[in-house]
Amino acid sequence: MGGKRKNSAGTTSGHSTQEGGQHVKKKEKIVETLLPSTIKNKEKRSAVHAKIKHQKGLEKRKRAKAREAAEQRALELGEEPPLKMIPRTIENTRELDETICKPDDEELFAGNDADEFSSILKQDCTPKILITTCRFNSTRGPAFISDLLTVIPNAHYFERGTYDLKKIVEYAKNKDFTSVIVVHTNRREPDALLIMALPDGPTAHFKLSKLLLRKDIKHHGNPTSHKPELVLNNFTTRLGHRIGRLIQSLFPQDPNFRGRRVVTCHNQRDFIFFRHHRYIFETKESKQAASSGKKIKDNKDEESSEQKVIARLQECGPRFTLKLISLQHGTFDSKGGEYEWVHKPEMDTSRRRFFM
Template identity: 80%
Template sequence: MGGKRKKGESEGMEGDNDSKNNNKKMKQKSEILPSSVKNKEKRSAVHAKLKHQKKVEKRKKLKARDAAEKRALELGEEPAPKQIPRTIENTREADETVCMPDDEELFAGNDADEFSSILKRDRTPKILITTCRFNSTRGPSFISELLSVIPNAHYNKRGTYDLKKIVEYANNKEFTSIIVVHTNRREPDALLIIGLPDGPTAHFKLSSLVLRKDIKNHGNPTSHMPELVLNNFTTRLGHRIGRLIQSLFPQDPNFRGRRVVTFHNQRDFIFFRHHRYVFETKESKQSDSKGKKAKDAKGESIAKEKVVARLQECGPRFTLKLVSLQHGTFDTKGGEYEWVHKPEMDTSRRRFFL
């Protein structure tokens, strides 16, 4: 085996075409699947060899591509277009519910939906945050951080009230949404967002929660109105969820606060992040170069104008996954679901709903 490989390699040095042909032949000859070898030592040896071969080939390919690109640049030609890796998202299954920008029914539907009065600034959002009946440890600290993220949010103790009663109460007090943080074993694990006065109700699974104090080099948010970033909400359902989230925040961000709240949807998981950003003019490097080389003034002035954006995370961080969206306010018994996740819908890894 070893001898054969050497032969193949030496031939590979001769020329591209030859080596390809030879490789093919080689493969046909030395196609011993590791799984067909019964001796474990031999099997692992064969496996390791195969792996090494693949690695070498890959490296070669990369080198050749880089070289070709460099050559093209030197000759002033267009380099070959960069290949886009195939990911689960960009090979997503075609979905007819994805919203198109020229869909007049979509906009008419949006104008008529439950959130339009808030998003058109007819009403200012006022949020009631409450918990499940038992709440301790990470629950309260998560809520205190939510209160600092969402402006005009109020925390009320849950007590032993029914959620339906709380919805009634919040309607009377003119709240626009209710957030219920559900904890299980002292760990927040579900989030319920109820739009008021007439729905909808979204139930999310909450996972990988990291509180502010556990984030390294975290910043402390100011009380400015945050900017909101909603990424990748593409389908009808996604739009609806996006609008539900949007209606939690005031629609007039204060850009002086440089505070941004992000809901990023990727493969149906919604990632929450909270940042402060700053635009810095990089001067330290220029001063270095000044001191060392004292270059001509033109280069310096150009370099000075260079502005770099930096982010500082404020926390908390968490991930949401939609479990169900219910028409109307919270009603588990008689409610109508607009969307429920059912196991029979999981037909493919490449099928997404948001």
């Protein structure tokens, strides 16, 4: 009887351990199928998330290897390689806009010859910029302006004091300034830019964010006094074209290429990213040239044919982002001014709708 009890106890305990192991595996499978956000236990949630991420990485590497193998096979057989997959982004799925400029738009080019910026862009007059602040100034405002003075040629800083903005505009017109830039600060931080084209406008009001002064940029460069080149990207609509010409009118149209300075205004999703760099071109040997140089040391012509030219950049600053709030006819008038375009919250109904 005692032996039977032991055997029966042994068999029952064996069954229980097998059933327990199967139960644990079932639990693990259930946990794997669940979304990490539905798991309350933090350790289990992070473990499941890491496992899913690892599996996705493995699948991505398998697809990349298969794609490379198919391309190599096509090259060996002399066939056309498979088409590259273009990822879906917010930019290439943008909503259609009737105001997008086309290269054959004669009306647009005819308007360029008669707009407010034509005299500067045709080099009939040189741009002269007056930069000032709001009435309640802070320490970061003049520091930002001192960086702007090194970026924009022929720019002059005047303290605001207690003067009204309309009087400053009249003074700038009498002194033959072509534009006025007002740096607005809030809580000791610059948060807005007002750019006025003189004498007849227009006036653009921008929200300023992500400001990084030159001194805060790691390994920054010091710009020279040469006139910079200007690069404008993705100003594709009528509104974007107008804002691009407004920014273009701040800079001289005869850059000095010897200085190797470039100012970039890149528009992406209606945010204008401002960057200031110095560049240099260098010749560098590719990896193939280095390997062939080890095998064939005497053949110098073959080594020189493998050299390539690379561009190196050094950021000079400042670095900031602009978001257009409004575009107003004429010079700034907060009460009776007419607006060409105003950003309103109800316009942000879709992430794929852009205005510039």
